[in-house]
Amino acid sequence: MSQVKPEAIWQHDKVLPYIVTRLKEKISDITAVEKIILFGSRGRLPLEQWNKFQGKDWDILVQAKCKVKNAHVLVEGDYHLDLLVLNKEHTEKFIET
Numbered sequence: 001m002s003q004v005k006p007e008a009i010w011q012h013d014k015v016l017p018y019i020v021t022r023l024k025e026k027i028s029d030i031t032a033v034e035k036i037i038l039f040g041s042r043g044r045l046p047l048e049q050w051n052k053f054q055g056k057d058w059d060i061l062v063q064a065k066c067k068v069k070n071a072h073v074l075v076e077g078d079y080h081l082d083l084l085v086l087n088k089e090h091t092e093k094f095i096e097t
């Protein structure tokens with residue numbers, strides 16, 4: 001997360017604290033979190049067009065010691081996240097595509 005530029009992320013003040021605290025803690029109860037990656041189409045749009053994503057979900061990949069199936073159950077109702085929890089091997093395959 002040290003390379004993330006919060007000012008370059010839509011609603012960073014609301015969503016990032018949730019991702020790096022409560023969500024990370026929930027996953028850490030199951031398996032050790034190694035890395036958190038934000039991805040998806042929002043990063044491909046100019047800043048002035050980000051309002052198109054108002055209310056849309058976030059794409060989050062959490063690299064952990066093991067994969068977690070049905071990871072969406074870890075997300076609280078106030079957040080719209082597409083959440084993947086993958087181990088290192090599966091994360092590397094996912095990033096290749």
